[in-house]
Amino acid sequence: MAFFTQLWSLDILICVFSLAICAYFYAVRNFNYWKRRGFKEIPPTAVFGNFMECFLAKKPLVHVLNDIYEYAKDEPSVGFYVLDKPYLMVRDPELIKHVLIKDFANFTDRVADSYKTDYIGRFNLFVLRNPDWKFVRQKISPVFTSGRLKKMFDLMLEIDKDLDQYLKTTVEEVPRNYENYFIILHSGKSVELDVKEICAKFTTDVIGITAYGMRFDALSDENSYIRKVGRTVFTKSYRRYVEYLSALLVPSIVNVFGFRLLGKASSRFLSDLFHRAMKERLDSGVKRADLLDFLIDLKKEQKNELVKSERKIHDGQLIAQAAIFFIGGFETSSTTMSFALYELAKNPDVQRKLREELSGVLEKNDGKVTYDMLMNSLPYLEMVISETLRMYPILPYLDRMTEKDYQCSLTKLVIPAGVPVVVPMRSLHMDPNYFPRPQRFDPSRFSRENKINIKPNTYFPFGDGPRICVGMRLGLIQTKLGLIRLISNYEFLPCREALNVMEFDNKSPLLSSTADLVLNVRRISTR
Numbered sequence: 001m002a003f004f005t006q007l008w009s010l011d012i013l014i015c016v017f018s019l020a021i022c023a024y025f026y027a028v029r030n031f032n033y034w035k036r037r038g039f040k041e042i043p044p045t046a047v048f049g050n051f052m053e054c055f056l057a058k059k060p061l062v063h064v065l066n067d068i069y070e071y072a073k074d075e076p077s078v079g080f081y082v083l084d085k086p087y088l089m090v091r092d093p094e095l096i097k098h099v100l101i102k103d104f105a106n107f108t109d110r111v112a113d114s115y116k117t118d119y120i121g122r123f124n125l126f127v128l129r130n131p132d133w134k135f136v137r138q139k140i141s142p143v144f145t146s147g148r149l150k151k152m153f154d155l156m157l158e159i160d161k162d163l164d165q166y167l168k169t170t171v172e173e174v175p176r177n178y179e180n181y182f183i184i185l186h187s188g189k190s191v192e193l194d195v196k197e198i199c200a201k202f203t204t205d206v207i208g209i210t211a212y213g214m215r216f217d218a219l220s221d222e223n224s225y226i227r228k229v230g231r232t233v234f235t236k237s238y239r240r241y242v243e244y245l246s247a248l249l250v251p252s253i254v255n256v257f258g259f260r261l262l263g264k265a266s267s268r269f270l271s272d273l274f275h276r277a278m279k280e281r282l283d284s285g286v287k288r289a290d291l292l293d294f295l296i297d298l299k300k301e302q303k304n305e306l307v308k309s310e311r312k313i314h315d316g317q318l319i320a321q322a323a324i325f326f327i328g329g330f331e332t333s334s335t336t337m338s339f340a341l342y343e344l345a346k347n348p349d350v351q352r353k354l355r356e357e358l359s360g361v362l363e364k365n366d367g368k369v370t371y372d373m374l375m376n377s378l379p380y381l382e383m384v385i386s387e388t389l390r391m392y393p394i395l396p397y398l399d400r401m402t403e404k405d406y407q408c409s410l411t412k413l414v415i416p417a418g419v420p421v422v423v424p425m426r427s428l429h430m431d432p433n434y435f436p437r438p439q440r441f442d443p444s445r446f447s448r449e450n451k452i453n454i455k456p457n458t459y460f461p462f463g464d465g466p467r468i469c470v471g472m473r474l475g476l477i478q479t480k481l482g483l484i485r486l487i488s489n490y491e492f493l494p495c496r497e498a499l500n501v502m503e504f505d506n507k508s509p510l511l512s513s514t515a516d517l518v519l520n521v522r523r524i525s526t527r
């Protein structure tokens with residue numbers, strides 16, 4: 001005799017069935033959240049909400065967000081669900097301006113979080129929440145003043161030389177012949193190279209020297225350990241992808257599964273690296289005008305009696321900033337550089353025009369690259385980078401959390417407190433209403449005459465408002481420097497059919513190509 005029926009097997013079946021029904025109702029309990037509040041919402045499915053394809057790595061995050069964007073054409077905002085959690089996508093540029101800039105006081109925090117003992121994942125500027133974020137941001141921002149960036153630029157020139165050497169030994173020389181460009185394209189040997197890897201080596205070394213004052217030797221050493229760490233953080237494994245995606249979008253589960261924003265091994269390595277660099281610097285007493293010096297000064301300044309009562313950055317926070325500068329610093333710029341090379345290879349006219357600008361300016365400067373040249377004399381390079389960032393913003397979306405219930409003056413609807421708000425950055429960048437023929441790589445959109453016609457709040461590859469990318473200027477400087485070296489001396493041509501159409505990786509929350517970015521690279525001799 002069983003509990004409910006004559007048979008144990010039937011009882012078990014009833015229990016399993018009841019549990020499944022309860023689980024189902026639990027999973028869908030929040031659905032209709034947006035409808036009930038008067039917002040349009042995209043119909044979700046149980047368990048995954050609107051993110052099934054994303055969590056199963058069947059579609060890249062950027063496309064899932066774009067589907068939501070497209071579903072709600074003509075709506076200022078649309079509700080959706082990540083698992084069972086209600087999210088709001090804001091689509092209207094005016095509303096976006098309110099979230100990012102005008103009403104920032106109510107939208108200071110991001111959604112992201114990391115495992116509770118992971119101080120690198122939790123205390124870095126990207127993840128920190130108010131009031132700690134505001135305090136650390138104020139302390140860290142002066143690292144990027146023009147004076148400091150100029151000094152960092154001198155350090156970067158050392159890496160520029162390494163890049164030159166690396167390319168010379170990797171790529172064969174062919175004679176330059178501008179009059180007969182066609183012959184250059186179709187004669188002589190060229191080398192197939194993964195340009196993403198070259199760019200990542202370059203930016204890894206740049207961040208090493210500008211942030212830590214260390215030579216990471218990613219360009220000169222095939223087995224560079226730090227480059228391996230960089231690869232591990234952005235590895236394309238499914239486990240790492242779910243960990244990363246959850247840390248960015250579903251912080252409620254990071255403690256359950258022990259998920260860390262940067263992964264366990266990389267976080268440990270970055271922490272050790274910081275301690276080693278800090279010790280070496282303190283022992284040597286050398287001053288290098290880099291991030292490390294800045295953090296050491298900050299630490300010393302905090303010991304000062306006069307600032308005793310002030311809120312302080314603790315050691316965990318210092319290490320976390322050094323780590324996020326490494327991770328944020330190398331991947332973002334190298335991805336931008338490599339997507340630019342990819343588009344330049346597909347658009348030889350643009351590549352030629354850019355090379356002409358670079359050759360002209362370099363010739364006037366005896367072949368030397370200077371900080372002022374980077375800032376003021378290369379308008380076409382700037383346009384090429386802006387257009388690259390339009391089509392390939394590394395972070396395809398921005399997000400903020402509402403602190404209190406929020407009623408925007410533009411709509412009658414109230415966004416409840418504690419709700420994540422998403423700005424679909426790439427969808428706006430690729431919306432034909434704002435950027436006609438968006439699939440076309442056309443740097444002239446950003447010429448002086450044309451860029452004033454871009455609708456405000458539809459283009460923001462570095463984010464916007466007080467939480468805009470803190471490393472924007474450094475990112476642009478290293479991207480420009482790398483592209484100058486590459487384009488002025490080398491020619492980039494497409495070589496693989498797989499790359500005719502760009503496909504984004506299903507296992508990356510950031511924008512990343514599924515295939516390696518392999519291009520034909522050929523040296524242009526100055527002889």
Ligand code: HEM
Binds near residue numbers: 329394462465
């Ligand atoms: C091409 C290069 C880069 C791109 C496209 C980029 C893009 C972004 C974006 C879109 C955000 C979010 C902004 C927002 O939510 O409004 C961000 C934040 C951030 N970026 Fe960058 N970034 C780049 C380079 C760098 C570099 C070189 C560093 C450091 C050395 C860096 C460090 C950070 C940090 C720490 C944050 C968080 C800022 C905060 O919340 O206060 N980024 N970046």
